[in-house]
Amino acid sequence: MKQKKKQKETKQPFSLDLMWRQRYLLLMSVPFVIWVIIFKYIPLWGWTMAFQEVIPKSFALPVWERKFVGFQNFAQAFTDRLFAQTMINTIGISILGIFIGTAAAIIFALLLNEIRMKKFKQFTQTVSYLPHFVSWVIIASIAKMLLNDGGAIETMFGVNLHLMSTNSPLFWIVVCLINVWKEVGWDAIIYLSAMAGIDQGIYEAAKVDGASRFQQMWHITLPGIKPTAVVLLIMSVGSALNVGMERQMLLSNGIVQDHAMVLSWFAYIRGIGSNNYGIGTAIGMFQSVVGIILLFIANKVAGMIGENKLV
Amino acid sequence: MENKRTAFDYVLMVLFIGMIGITVYPFLNVLAISLNDPMDTMRNVNFIIPRKFTWSNYSYIFSENNMLKPFLLSVLKTVVGTGIGVICTSMLAYVLSRKDFYFNKPFTILFIITMYVSGGMIPEYLLIMRTLKMGNNFWVYIIPGMIWVYNVILMRSFIEGLPMALQEAAKIDGANDFVIWYKVILPLCTPTIATVALFQAVGQWNSFMDTYLYARELPTLQYVLYEIMESAQIKVDPHAAAMGQMKNAVSPMSVRMAITVVATVPILIVYPFLQKYFVGGMTLGAVKD
Structure with a gap:
């Protein structure tokens, strides 16, 4: 930390001599700048397609020769028969996911923090990371084996809950619970480290005053992680529309598809699936712009x- | 802790043992099915110890179903992608940590913006498939996702925490910036390199969308598993099964579970050893810029 301050130097004026002296730094960064321009900024320039009619035939044309259609692509996307349901799904899954996910991670961290046997705590934590590192394809493969009609859950309990075969918002809950199962241990890391940062003296003082462990959890630990929780919660609201297509596509099936469709998947189906690049780009751009505004x-x-800003 | 255990401690213990059970049970179930006789599995899929032990599902996927190629491709992609990723990430992170570099500010901003704004799937797809014509080329797995800006920021804050005196000493000894990165910075960065390498390796091994969008002719393990899951049409010869040649019979479920195990195990072997690194990396990741 001390080093950072010392490093603050007066900015040198531009000169060829300076460039020559920093030639290695240039060589080590310019290729990546070119990379970022090609793979991150050219797609941004691709947003122009949202205002044009772009189908495979007209894609080869330069931007200025394509037919300019104004906001017609957006209008067409918003009036699509799938759009309303897609928006409801995206927001529903997202909000449900944020609240269930945050609550589960906090409760998990809170309880894990109370375990006094170090070895057991360590082991539990290691096991809890396991599903985080496993791909969605594998999770979906396992989930379908367990939850489908006739799967392990049905044989275990003897009732068919139709978890993967009910065309209703029940599917949102199933997706969110699978997500919690996968990520709860990982998401708890940040809360556990916030808890580790709480001054132990406060706990000692509370104990002297005769506070029970529940009281300590409620009055010391929870307020201690509140700033972290609030910031994470707000930032995740900022990315509310970015429900990944991968998870939805892998977990869903023909029966529940109406309630599994989310914006990014919709963009794929309209854009690449039916080869209307203009509409696909418009949907993606809508998602991105709303995301930035929310952020x-x-x-x-x-x-x-009064919390720390993240950006 | 000198406190003696209370009822609450035991409740917690039971609760967490239950949690471990919920986390681990599905994996054990999958493992057991993959090692169980396929015909026997059809009776009831709910067990964690193979009832009729067999290797036949594994020998099937690696011989007749030819999983060897996708498996090797997944390994190659993970190794090459991680290697190149770590080198590029650390190099860029070092340059961006150098406050005296003339373009430090503009370059940093250029990269950070991309963390918040992206062109979206369709323009990226068109760029890669139509403009650059990288479809079904091995490098489509490596180049477009070469650098994760998040990891660059992670590594940069680590490098900024290193004593500046080391770099100055190397400079006095006549080392150029490249040599400083290679000889001074890299060896000191082992903890972050481990974190970044794990993140990228897991990302590469697990990624499925890149194959799905760009390279279906170069299927990786994850993609093959997806295809099997979608079609559920492993060629099972019903006659062979009926004729009593039970030994060679396979069922889609058993094969799928065997592939699931093959796709899961490498990661499970690696991650517990890197735990102390990535936990640090995660919490450091909350830094603001």
Whole structure:
């Protein structure tokens, strides 16, 4: 930390001599700058397609020769018969996921923090990371084996809950619970480290005053992680529309597809599936722009209630 | 702790043993099915100890179903992708940690913006498939996702925490910036390199969308598993089964579970050893820029 301050130097003016002296730094960074421009900024330029009619035939044309259609692609996307349900699904899954996920991670961290046997705590934590490192394809493969009609859960309990075969928002809950199962241990890491940062003296003082362990959890640990929780919660609201297509596609099946469709998947189906690049780009752009707006609002809110801004 | 255990401790213990059970049971179930006789599995899929032990599912996927190629491709992609990724990430992180570099600010901003704004799937797809024509080429797995800006920031804050005196000493000894990165910075960065390497290796091994979108002719293990899951049409010869040649019979479920195990095991072997690194990396990741 001390080093950082010392390093603050007066900025040198641009000169060829300076460039020559920093030639190795240039050589070590310019290729990556070219990479980032090609793979990250050219796709941004691709947003122009959202305002044009772009189908495979007209893609080869330069931008200025394609037919300019204004906001027609957006209008067509918003009036698509799938769009309303897709928006409801995206927001529903997202909000449900944020709340169930956050609550589960906090409860998990809170309880794990109370375990006094170090070895057992360590082991539990290691096991809890396991599903995080496993791909969605594998998770889906396992989930379908367990939850499908006639799967292990049905044979275990003797009732068919139709978890993967009910065309209703029940599917959102199933997806969110699978997600919690996969990520709860991983998400708890940040809360556990926040808990480790709480001054132990406060606990000692509370004990002297005769506070029970529940009281200590409620009045010391929870307020101690509140700033972390609030910031994470607000930032995740900022990415509310970014429900990944991969998870939805892998976990769903023909029966529940109506309630599994989310924006990114919709963009894929309309854009690549039916070869209408203009509409696909428009949907993606809508998602991205709303995401940025939400991020700024969330950041403002975080600043207003006195928490650290993340951006 | 001198406190003696209370009822609460025992409740917690039971609770967490239950949690471990919920986490581990599905994996054990999969493992047991993959090692069980396929015909026997059809009776009831709910067990964690193989009832009729057999290797036949594994020998089937690696011989007749030819999983060897996708498996090797997954390994190759993970090794090459991680190697190149770590080298590029650390190099860029070092340059961006150098406050005296003339382009430090603009380059840093250029990369950070991409963490918040992206062109989206369709423009990226068109760029890679139509403009660059990288479809069904091995490098489509490596180049587009070569650098994760998040990892660069992670590594940069680590490098900034290293004593500057080391770099200055090397400079006095006549080392150029490349040599400083290679000889001074890299050896000191082992903890973050381990974290970044794990993140990228897991990402590469687990990725499925890249094959799905760009390279279906170069199927990886994950993609093959997806295809089997979707079609559920492993060629099972019903006559062979009926004729009593039970030994060679396979069922889609058993084969799928065997592939699931093959796709899971490498990661399970690696991650517990890197735990102390990535836990540190995760919490450091919360730094703001």
